[in-house]
Amino acid sequence: MNHLWLFLLDTAGRMTSWDFWAAYLPYYLIGAVVTIELTVVAVISGTLLGLLAALAKIGAAKTLLTAGLKRLASLYTWAIRGTPLLVQIYLVHFGLNQFDITLSRFESGAIALSVNAGAYITEIIRAGILSIDKGQMEAARALGMSYAKAMRRVIIPQAYRRLTPPLINEFVALLKDSSLVSVIGLVELMRTARIYSSSTFRPFDAFLLAALIYLLLTTVFTTIGNYVEKRLEVYEK
Amino acid sequence: MTEPVVRMKGVEKYFGSLHVLKNIHLSVAPGEVLVICGPSGSGKSTLLRCVNHLEPIDEGEIFVLGQPVGFRTLPNGRKVPVKEQDMNRLRSQIGMVFQRFNLFPHMTALENVMEGLVTVKKVPRDEAREKAKRLLEKVGLGDKLQNYPSQLSGGQQQRTAIARALGMEPKLMLFDEPTSALDPELIGEVLAVMKDVAKEGMTMMVVTHEMGFAREMADRVIFMDQGEILEEAEPEKFFTEPEHERTKAFLRRILAS
Ligand SMILES: Nc1ncnc2c1ncn2[C@@H]1O[C@H](COP(=O)(O)OP(=O)(O)O)[C@@H](O)[C@H]1O
Ligand SMILES: [Mg+2]
Numbered sequence: 001m002n003h004l005w006l007f008l009l010d011t012a013g014r015m016t017s018w019d020f021w022a023a024y025l026p027y028y029l030i031g032a033v034v035t036i037e038l039t040v041v042a043v044i045s046g047t048l049l050g051l052l053a054a055l056a057k058i059g060a061a062k063t064l065l066t067a068g069l070k071r072l073a074s075l076y077t078w079a080i081r082g083t084p085l086l087v088q089i090y091l092v093h094f095g096l097n098q099f100d101i102t103l104s105r106f107e108s109g110a111i112a113l114s115v116n117a118g119a120y121i122t123e124i125i126r127a128g129i130l131s132i133d134k135g136q137m138e139a140a141r142a143l144g145m146s147y148a149k150a151m152r153r154v155i156i157p158q159a160y161r162r163l164t165p166p167l168i169n170e171f172v173a174l175l176k177d178s179s180l181v182s183v184i185g186l187v188e189l190m191r192t193a194r195i196y197s198s199s200t201f202r203p204f205d206a207f208l209l210a211a212l213i214y215l216l217l218t219t220v221f222t223t224i225g226n227y228v229e230k231r232l233e234v235y236e237k
Numbered sequence: 238m239t240e241p242v243v244r245m246k247g248v249e250k251y252f253g254s255l256h257v258l259k260n261i262h263l264s265v266a267p268g269e270v271l272v273i274c275g276p277s278g279s280g281k282s283t284l285l286r287c288v289n290h291l292e293p294i295d296e297g298e299i300f301v302l303g304q305p306v307g308f309r310t311l312p313n314g315r316k317v318p319v320k321e322q323d324m325n326r327l328r329s330q331i332g333m334v335f336q337r338f339n340l341f342p343h344m345t346a347l348e349n350v351m352e353g354l355v356t357v358k359k360v361p362r363d364e365a366r367e368k369a370k371r372l373l374e375k376v377g378l379g380d381k382l383q384n385y386p387s388q389l390s391g392g393q394q395q396r397t398a399i400a401r402a403l404g405m406e407p408k409l410m411l412f413d414e415p416t417s418a419l420d421p422e423l424i425g426e427v428l429a430v431m432k433d434v435a436k437e438g439m440t441m442m443v444v445t446h447e448m449g450f451a452r453e454m455a456d457r458v459i460f461m462d463q464g465e466i467l468e469e470a471e472p473e474k475f476f477t478e479p480e481h482e483r484t485k486a487f488l489r490r491i492l493a494s
Pocket of ligand 2: 281413
């Protein structure tokens with residue numbers, strides 16, 4: 001192990017940026033895979049969480065249960081959107097320790113990111129659903145559909161077409177925000193860059209390579225998103 | 238005497254402090270075509286929307302097909318909400334046609350007509366498709382089955398919306414100014430479809446300012462003003478010798494335009 005460090009230090013001075021990148025790219029890619037995993041988990045669970053919270057917020061508070069859920073959903077988005085992600089990550093990873101709950105770095109990171117993303121996605125989905133003309137719900141109800149069926153068959157299918165652009169933005173933001181999870185020591189892309197920055201004394205090369213990989217990932221994400229958006233656009237002028 | 242399709246007794250409706258419907262008593266007999274007219278803001282849409290409980294009423298009672306709408310009065314006088322499923326089932330027997338069509342934009346004309354059949358009436362898809370096709374052919378849209386609403390003219394959209402409502406085999410049809418969002422040259426095609434529906438014996442409540450339609454098809458015309466039914470008469474009498482000054486003024490304005 002010590003030999004490896006010495007080797008890196010010794011050669012670093014004579015390397016060009018290209019040499020550095022060529023030498024360390026494989027390690028960065030391993031970190032990037034963790035970043036992608038983290039983002040995918042947060043996108044999926046954050047979207048589910050957001051959909052549930054959005055439906056709770058929009059629905060009528062007719063029964064004690066729905067009224068309670070509505071309150072809970074409001075509290076959730078208020079608290080999460082009003083506090084820094086960094087604090088949330090610490091609370092999950094270190095805070096829960098106080099109650100003898102020990103999570104792996106990946107678990108903590110994934111939970112914090114999902115819960116955080118869920119709150120923002122709630123507002124995106126809520127705005128999307130509310131943007132659907134009221135006449136749509138009325139027409140569905142007039143046919144005899146229940147509220148739930150009208151949501152499922154008429155409102156949500158229309159909303160999600162409108163939701164794709166803001167959701168893609170949110171997913172891209174999430175990918176970038178996942179770099180914050182490096183603070184609890186999870187070796188994702190950002191942490192990888194920090195490790196090689198200090199071990200090689202080439203912080204510019206080390207962080208620039210991370211930046212380029214982030215840029216590549218967000219560009220791919222956006223491109224896929226735009227493609228999906230186009231495919232969904234058929235019926236709207 | 239047969240049970241009326243719609244029976245409204247002492248209906249009151251408020252939007253906040255705005256008194257929108259005042260002591261409405263109204264019955265619609267089976268097969269009757271009732272035309273409702275009156276100035277903008279007089280409560281015509283609200284009246285229709287109360288009939289299928291898109292709007293809850295504050296006082297009074299409404300029965301459709303003998304069933305209570307929205308609230309049921311217990312023998313002890315207390316009011317309890319009608320069960321959700323019962324209300325949905327009743328709504329599926331009441332067709333509604335909106336001023337702005339309200340077709341589902343993510344579905345083709347065919348799918349729009351099939352939707353209620355499949356998801357509410359649980360008709361098998363193949364059967365629903367055949368029925369939807371027949372209905373769209375009947376309203377003259379046999380060649381537009383696969384068009385999305387955005388690819389149809391206003392008149393075609395409204396005819397699709399009528400087909401969608403008819404597909405449910407309703408016992409009552411509510412029309413809320415079905416032609417007022419249309420370009421003048423498209424009004425005729427929609428009125429023609431409505432006349433066909435009326436001739437087949439459908440019970441209809443129609444909010445419209447198309448006085449030609451009212452004269453020809455209505456069994457009765459009511460005039461609403463500021464939330465009240467001010468006048469109620471057979472069309473001949475309504476148009477030739479209205480009783481109220483406000484009705485006369487309204488008719489003069491409508492007929493002049
Ligand atoms: N959802 C609502 N909230 C508050 N006021 C409303 C609502 N719907 C209608 N109104 C008001 O109630 C009155 C009657 O409206 P409406 O029934 O639409 O009249 P009409 O169809 O005869 O033009 C109007 O003053 C209108 O502004
Ligand atoms: Mg109206």
